[in-house]
Amino acid sequence: MTEEDCGYFVREIHKKDGSNLKILQQEVGDVGCVVWDAALVLTMYLESNDFCIDKNEKQSILKDKHVVELGAGTGIVGLQAACLGAQTVVTDLPEFVSLMNKNIQANKHLLKGKVKATTLKWGCDEIDNEMDSPDYLLLADCIYYEQSLVPLVKTIEKLTGINTTVLCCYEERLTGNKPKIQAEFFKLIEEHMFIEEIPIERHDPCYRSEDIHIMKFKRKVFK
Numbered sequence: 001m002t003e004e005d006c007g008y009f010v011r012e013i014h015k016k017d018g019s020n021l022k023i024l025q026q027e028v029g030d031v032g033c034v035v036w037d038a039a040l041v042l043t044m045y046l047e048s049n050d051f052c053i054d055k056n057e058k059q060s061i062l063k064d065k066h067v068v069e070l071g072a073g074t075g076i077v078g079l080q081a082a083c084l085g086a087q088t089v090v091t092d093l094p095e096f097v098s099l100m101n102k103n104i105q106a107n108k109h110l111l112k113g114k115v116k117a118t119t120l121k122w123g124c125d126e127i128d129n130e131m132d133s134p135d136y137l138l139l140a141d142c143i144y145y146e147q148s149l150v151p152l153v154k155t156i157e158k159l160t161g162i163n164t165t166v167l168c169c170y171e172e173r174l175t176g177n178k179p180k181i182q183a184e185f186f187k188l189i190e191e192h193m194f195i196e197e198i199p200i201e202r203h204d205p206c207y208r209s210e211d212i213h214i215m216k217f218k219r220k221v222f223k
Contacts, residue, residue, distance in 0.1 A: 042169035044204035075100035091120035123151025133161025166217035
């Protein structure tokens with residue numbers, strides 16, 4: 001690790017092809033500066049049989065797909081998508097863009113698709129064309145702060161096209177106001193989206209937990 005990387009520590013995630021994603025995390029900072037368990041579960045789910053075109057697992061259905069990650073933090077989920085061939089945009093608040101770019105550089109030799117880190121503030125009315133109506137919209141452990149629920153749902157609704165699949169992975173937390181926050185999020189989402197839970201049996205066998213859920217959303221079409 002170079003001198004400019006002081007204040008960071010590395011987590012390695014072993015991929016099915018034998019390579020390792022190396023994710024820089026910050027020793028000091030907000031919750032987005034480290035890799036949370038829900039992000040690991042979603043990252044490894046992208047390598048599951050649900051995303052394999054053939055039995056030999058040689059090619060992912062993510063190849064050449066347009067993918068956007070919300071609240072990316074370190075960028076791990078979006079980086080995994082790019083490793084599988086997706087054209088990816090990882091987004092978060094301005095203070096996380098530098099960390100995401102460091103992780104893009106650290107893993108550029110693994111990328112089969114392109115990946116770009118950029119700023120996106122939830123609830124903002126202006127959305128770049130490169131984020132509009134992706135094939136997949138990914139978010140991990142973003143259901144956390146009560147004040148962010150409405151802006152987050154607004155952004156999901158704004159980005160999601162009729163063919164977009166939203167994958168939302170979250171850790172079910174039972175302390176404080178977290179159950180209320182999670183219930184309110186899904187109440188808001190249900191106004192715009194059909195909701196389906198991915199059974200835990202389809203998660204990666206090593207990266208799964210009873211209290212971590214992967215939810216799939218599809219836009220409702222109103223006539």
